[in-house]
Each structure stands twice: as C-alpha cells, then as structure tokens.
Amino acid sequence: MKHLILIILLSILVNSCDKRAFDYRNKFTGFYQFEFTVTTWDDNLNDTTTDIIQMDGRVYYNKKSPRNEITISISGLQEFIVHINKAGIIESCGGYGQIKKKQDLIFDYNTMLCSNIDSVDNIVYQINGYFDGK
Secondary structure (H helix, E strand, O other): OHHHHHHHHHHHHHHOOOOOOOOHHHHHOEEEEEEEEEEEEEOOOOEEEEEEEEEEEEEEOOOOOOOOEEEEEEOOOEEEEEEEOOOOEEEEOOEEEEEEOOOEEEEEEEHHHOOOOOOOOEEEEEEEEEEEEO
C-alpha cells in the first residue's frame, strides 16, 4: 500500500509541472539576456533601418508543445516558436541557429524566407542570448 501511495504522489508531482521531467529541452530552457539587431527595409520606399536592442527574455516550452518545439520569448514582445534537436540546433520557417550548453543562443530570422509571414516590411533579426539563470 505504501508503494502505491508513493507511485501516485510521484505521478502527480511529475505531471503537474509545465515541463516534462526527462525532456532534452530542459537543458536549454531558462532566462536569458538578449542582444539583437533588427534590420527592416521597404523596397517600395527604398528605406532601411537598423536597431540594436538589449532585453531580458526566456526560452521555454510547456507540456502541450510538440516534443521538439521551444519558444524564444523576448520580454514577451517578440516570440519565435522553433524546433530544437538534442544538439541544440534550432530551426523555424525563416530562421536557423543554435543553443550551446545553455550559455549561448544564436538565432537568425528573416521574414523574406518564410512565405507564410504577412509583413509589409522585410525584417531580419540577428539574436544573441546569454543564459541568465533558471
């Protein structure tokens, strides 16, 4: 009977978290300091703008996410939903990068490379993230 109670308690504990207990994505999640360059241009106006921005953010997933998906969230203002493999390679429509040992995140994203993005401007993000803790 004690074993049954222990199994039930462990099951509740493991299943109540937003993360899966033994998921390879856990080593990539946490809070990051982001520095990113945003370049926009409008072919019609022949106008280009580049900004360098620093913001806090996080990398996360929840139990409802597909098993190879994480979200890169920059201060809740900009989010990139990407696929990640066990080596930390991240890909999405229009984007490619890598998270190395939960310390460095590099991600380049270009709206022109993804045909299902409805954008007036062409936007390129070059994102560097530095792990800031859990």
